[in-house]
Amino acid sequence: MKDALGAVQSVLVLGGASEIGVAIAAELAGRRRATVVLAGRHPEALDAAASQVLAAGAGRVETLPFDAEDTDSHEAFADRAWSLAGDFDVVVLAFGVLGDQAAAEAGGDSAVRIARTNYVGAMSISLVASRKLRAQGHGTLVVLSSVAGERVRRANFVYGSTKAGIDGFAQGLGDSLAGSGARVLIVRPGFVTGRMTAGMDPAPMATTPGAVAEATASAIAAGREVVWVPGALRYVFAAFRHLPRPLWRRLPV
Numbered sequence: 001m002k003d004a005l006g007a008v009q010s011v012l013v014l015g016g017a018s019e020i021g022v023a024i025a026a027e028l029a030g031r032r033r034a035t036v037v038l039a040g041r042h043p044e045a046l047d048a049a050a051s052q053v054l055a056a057g058a059g060r061v062e063t064l065p066f067d068a069e070d071t072d073s074h075e076a077f078a079d080r081a082w083s084l085a086g087d088f089d090v091v092v093l094a095f096g097v098l099g100d101q102a103a104a105e106a107g108g109d110s111a112v113r114i115a116r117t118n119y120v121g122a123m124s125i126s127l128v129a130s131r132k133l134r135a136q137g138h139g140t141l142v143v144l145s146s147v148a149g150e151r152v153r154r155a156n157f158v159y160g161s162t163k164a165g166i167d168g169f170a171q172g173l174g175d176s177l178a179g180s181g182a183r184v185l186i187v188r189p190g191f192v193t194g195r196m197t198a199g200m201d202p203a204p205m206a207t208t209p210g211a212v213a214e215a216t217a218s219a220i221a222a223g224r225e226v227v228w229v230p231g232a233l234r235y236v237f238a239a240f241r242h243l244p245r246p247l248w249r250r251l252p253v
């Protein structure tokens, strides 16, 4: 439970080696020597992430196996995670795959794998985690959405559609938790320079995992429900959202 000053004392990161997830854990944990649980598929990557979070000032870091696609395991996983920490002030949904749009359009199971991770897996574990937060009577579920879901682009409509789906789901989940003490924070970053976007030309207003982490920590502290990173993208995408389709198709986005 947050301390008397509102500082976060326990954090669960799903997709525990994600650059943005680790940056958020480091940002939150260093403030109060918090307990952090990093959950993901690759133990070596989680160990490296754990070292980073400890170096940032966390009091204790544990790692757990977690696969977003294995939805049958989510209930048991959550029981294990909660038994390690008692409760969580913050749960971060940081896993995700960008995938390859051309491969997804070409056939095979590539598009379905992207949806299974970014939408089905995220929805499954969000429901499980939100039941735990509701039972605690406190805690914030941080959902890493994206501007890609705000107006889905032809260039990455498979990924974008999964983000549109999970963003809408998270909005409704937040509404369902109103009054319970638990809440949802939707984070909508633009292009974040890092592993997921390696080799791509940075989009205008590109940001960093550290900036996303700072904005997320401030939004949690302020009890906000949505944060755009950088904030100006909110206005850019409000305009994009309402552009007539023939015009939208001609934009080099």
Ligand SMILES: NC(=O)c1ccc[n+]([C@@H]2O[C@H](COP(=O)([O-])OP(=O)(O)OC[C@H]3O[C@@H](n4cnc5c(N)ncnc54)[C@H](OP(=O)(O)O)[C@@H]3O)[C@@H](O)[C@H]2O)c1
Pocket (backbone or CB within 6 Å): 014, 015, 016, 017, 018, 019, 020, 021, 040, 041, 042, 045, 066, 067, 068, 069, 093, 094, 095, 096, 097, 098, 117, 121, 144, 145, 146, 147, 188, 189, 190, 191, 192, 193, 194, 195, 196, 197
């Ligand atoms: N980078 C950007 O430009 C950007 C912009 C907007 C939103 N976002 C969103 O922000 C979140 C974090 O992105 P990031 O930049 O930190 O990317 P990242 O460093 O590539 O991290 C993504 C993480 O997801 C994990 N993952 C993938 N599939 C998984 C599965 N089935 N089960 C469990 N973990 C799985 C990966 O772990 P493995 O090692 O197991 O693959 C990896 O640690 C994602 O949801 C992403 O869509 C990113």
